[in-house]
Amino acid sequence: MSDTATSAAADFKPAFDAMKNAGARSLRQGAWDAFLREGLPNRRVESWHYTDLRAALRSVAPLRAAEPATPVLKHGQESCRLVVLDGAFRPDLSDLSALPYGVSALSLRAALAQGETEILAALAGAADDPALALNAALMQDGAVLRVSPGCVLERPLELANFVSGGAAHSVYTRSLAILGAGAGATLLESFTPLERSGAQENHALILVLGAGAKLGHVATISPQGEDAVRVVSLLPTLGESSALNSFCLVEGGGLLRRQIFATLIGANADVSFSGASLLRNRDHADTTLVLRHEAPGGKSREFFRHIVDDTATGVFQGKVSVAPLAQKTDGAMQSKTLLLSDGASMNNKPELEIFADDVVCGHGATCGRLDADQLFYLEARGLPLKEAEALLVEGFAREAFESLNNEALREELFKRVGAWIGLRKVGI
Amino acid sequence: MLEIKNLHVSIGERKILDGLNLTVHDGEVAAIMGPNGTGKSTLSYVVSGREGYEVTQGEVLLNGENILGLAPHERAAKGVFLAFQYPVEIPGVATMTFLKAALNAQRRARGEDELQTPDFMKRVNEAAARLGVAKEMLRRPLNCGFSGGEKKRMEILQMALLEPRLCILDETDSGLDIDALRVVSEGVNALRAKDRGFLVITHYQRLLDYIKPDTVHVMARGRILRSGGPELALELETSGYKDYIGEAA
Numbered sequence: 001m002s003d004t005a006t007s008a009a010a011d012f013k014p015a016f017d018a019m020k021n022a023g024a025r026s027l028r029q030g031a032w033d034a035f036l037r038e039g040l041p042n043r044r045v046e047s048w049h050y051t052d053l054r055a056a057l058r059s060v061a062p063l064r065a066a067e068p069a070t071p072v073l074k075h076g077q078e079s080c081r082l083v084v085l086d087g088a089f090r091p092d093l094s095d096l097s098a099l100p101y102g103v104s105a106l107s108l109r110a111a112l113a114q115g116e117t118e119i120l121a122a123l124a125g126a127a128d129d130p131a132l133a134l135n136a137a138l139m140q141d142g143a144v145l146r147v148s149p150g151c152v153l154e155r156p157l158e159l160a161n162f163v164s165g166g167a168a169h170s171v172y173t174r175s176l177a178i179l180g181a182g183a184g185a186t187l188l189e190s191f192t193p194l195e196r197s198g199a200q201e202n203h204a205l206i207l208v209l210g211a212g213a214k215l216g217h218v219a220t221i222s223p224q225g226e227d228a229v230r231v232v233s234l235l236p237t238l239g240e241s242s243a244l245n246s247f248c249l250v251e252g253g254g255l256l257r258r259q260i261f262a263t264l265i266g267a268n269a270d271v272s273f274s275g276a277s278l279l280r281n282r283d284h285a286d287t288t289l290v291l292r293h294e295a296p297g298g299k300s301r302e303f304f305r306h307i308v309d310d311t312a313t314g315v316f317q318g319k320v321s322v323a324p325l326a327q328k329t330d331g332a333m334q335s336k337t338l339l340l341s342d343g344a345s346m347n348n349k350p351e352l353e354i355f356a357d358d359v360v361c362g363h364g365a366t367c368g369r370l371d372a373d374q375l376f377y378l379e380a381r382g383l384p385l386k387e388a389e390a391l392l393v394e395g396f397a398r399e400a401f402e403s404l405n406n407e408a409l410r411e412e413l414f415k416r417v418g419a420w421i422g423l424r425k426v427g428i
Numbered sequence: 429m430l431e432i433k434n435l436h437v438s439i440g441e442r443k444i445l446d447g448l449n450l451t452v453h454d455g456e457v458a459a460i461m462g463p464n465g466t467g468k469s470t471l472s473y474v475v476s477g478r479e480g481y482e483v484t485q486g487e488v489l490l491n492g493e494n495i496l497g498l499a500p501h502e503r504a505a506k507g508v509f510l511a512f513q514y515p516v517e518i519p520g521v522a523t524m525t526f527l528k529a530a531l532n533a534q535r536r537a538r539g540e541d542e543l544q545t546p547d548f549m550k551r552v553n554e555a556a557a558r559l560g561v562a563k564e565m566l567r568r569p570l571n572c573g574f575s576g577g578e579k580k581r582m583e584i585l586q587m588a589l590l591e592p593r594l595c596i597l598d599e600t601d602s603g604l605d606i607d608a609l610r611v612v613s614e615g616v617n618a619l620r621a622k623d624r625g626f627l628v629i630t631h632y633q634r635l636l637d638y639i640k641p642d643t644v645h646v647m648a649r650g651r652i653l654r655s656g657g658p659e660l661a662l663e664l665e666t667s668g669y670k671d672y673i674g675e676a677a
Contacts, residue, residue: 371516372479373516374516374518376478376479376500377512377515377516377518378518378526378530379477379499379500379501379504380476380477380478380500380501380504380508380509380510380512381501381504381526381530381533381586381590382501382504382505382530382531382533382534382537382590383501383529383530383533384499384501384533385499385501387529387533388501391521391525391526391529392518392521394520394521395518395519395520395521395569396519396520397520398520398521399519399520
């Protein structure tokens with residue numbers, strides 16, 4: 001065992017000891033062993049080059065010892081919501097009685113206790129990543145959702161992760177949504193601190209789309225405290241002719257690593273990932289995407305917009321790989337960044353790895369400032385500089401929201417961009 | 429209305445305007461003609477307030493007030509409007525959002541009430557119908573995917589909505605075919621009014637067949653070298669600018 005792994009073992013051992021008997025023992029042990037082989041990733045690990053998790057987690061916070069007081073949570077009622085608070089599924093705060101016909105939901109703990117083979121296999125996930133291995137070893141709770149084959153839901157389902165404030169603590173959640181063949185749903189996923197803190201969060205959501213299933217996924221990651229460290233993973237697997245349209249709004253706060261490991265295992269699957277990141281102060285937000293086309297006729301689109309202010313840092317790593325079997329793959333990836341200050345920085349690393357010969361794949365990454373010609377045009381029409389800047393920043397972000405088909409939801413989320421701009425400290 | 433007195437402007441070490449004098453009266457359409465590179469666009473930018481130009485001497489008076497110290501949006505609120513030679517495309521910004529923001533920003537600056545949506549829509553739709561601007565264009569992001577003619581029409585639509593006192597048309601004829609030129613010119617002519625002045629910058633006499641100027645000024649080497657009536661434009665069409673460039677040699 002290396003020094004790093006020894007230190008990792010010591011830092012996380014209390015949490016592992018607390019969780020190792022909470023179901024799925026062999027899954028946890030395997031993940032723990034895998035984590036110990038590598039330890040926390042640092043800059044020398046290629047896929048973590050721009051985000052040094054080891055440095056950020058120099059001091060590992062404990063799991064929360066006592067259950068938090070039951071909070072009063074705002075809920076617009078437009079979705080059927082499942083609540084996970086500080087890593088514990090909360091039936092008392094969830095709309096379990098309002099679940100639509102064809103949908104079943106239970107806590108991760110209950111699912112692990114039942115030990116159904118299909119669920120356990122899906123929960124294992126298929127990505128090789130140390131932070132994800134740690135998540136599997138230490139998963140406290142989460143939600144397991146199933147939508148029956150052919151069942152098309154009108155009302156969105158929501159998986160709401162809340163984390164309470166106070167002294168820094170660690171949270172590990174793992175959730176799963178399985179859509180049967182031909183099922184259709186919208187899943188909202190939110191990460192919201194009840195109060196900003198230095199919480200250390202590690203969340204994973206596994207999505208399994210059966211043949212012909214259609215899922216809209218909309219994630220919102222609200223600002224956390226400046227000492228917070230968050231890893232948010234998404235692991236979708238797409239069956240034949242299934243479609244996933246996934247959007248994420250990131251509002252920074254401390255260090256955030258969002259990672260997507262997507263696999264198109266069935267032919268003619270269609271996947272789209274888009275998102276906007278709004279970063280300021282000393283925020284560090286990393287979006288890392290690893291997408292594998294493993295079957296023919298797949299289509300993938302990635303479209304990300306990053307707005308970086310003050311001395312914040314953005315990272316986008318997108319890797320699309322096309323297996324030899326995956327002929328006729330159609331892939332396009334785009335990442336654009338707007339830097340609003342001299343101290344802001346962005347690291348873009350798009351990659352294509354193509355082993356099939358009949359494919360159309362492309363990528364583009366740009367990084368720039370507000371355009372002087374556009375600014376003058378707006379000013380010359382009467383808009384004060386600050387308003388002109390705000391309009392351009394909104395316009396830049398706007399394009400990432402266009403993939404959201406639900407207009408009411410799109411406009412509701414887009415308001416957050418305006419609010420974020422409104423809080424800017426100084427003009428550009 | 430507009431008085432430019434002994435204006436000297438540089439960009440870095442390079443002198444662009446060199447003692448330019450020009451007056452445009454209320455209700456007057458003044459044409460400025462001249463060869464490439466004589467500072468015509470610089471003049472339009474300096475009057476409308478673009479950064480990056482150093483005014484070393486002189487004044488620009490709008491209704492008696494020197495506007496050189498004002499920000500572009502303050503000049504706009506006082507009635508300066510520049511119809512751009514190359515209107516910029518702004519992806520992600522809806523045309524209607526932009527129009528309403530611009531109109532209301534100017535109204536606020538003048539201490540007037542903001543227009544509410546129904547009133548605003550009515551004005552836009554009327555102006556769009558007059559100028560043959562398709563509703564579909566208004567639904568697109570600002571100037572995105574517009575042809576050259578559509579962009580210029582959008583400029584005139586904005587001019588009609590914002591009701592400026594001084595309209596500067598910077599080579600509005602560039603990139604227009606005959607039909608588009610006619611539509612744009614008719615739009616401009618409809619806005620001629622006794623309390624509104626126009627500064628029409630162009631290379632060619634052609635535009636002035638459609639927008640009849642009251643005065644024509646020949647600009648070269650950073651100043652006005654000759655002024656006259658509409659006949660001066662016709663003379664230039666046959667003789668060209670060589671006499672004026674010649675003076676430089």
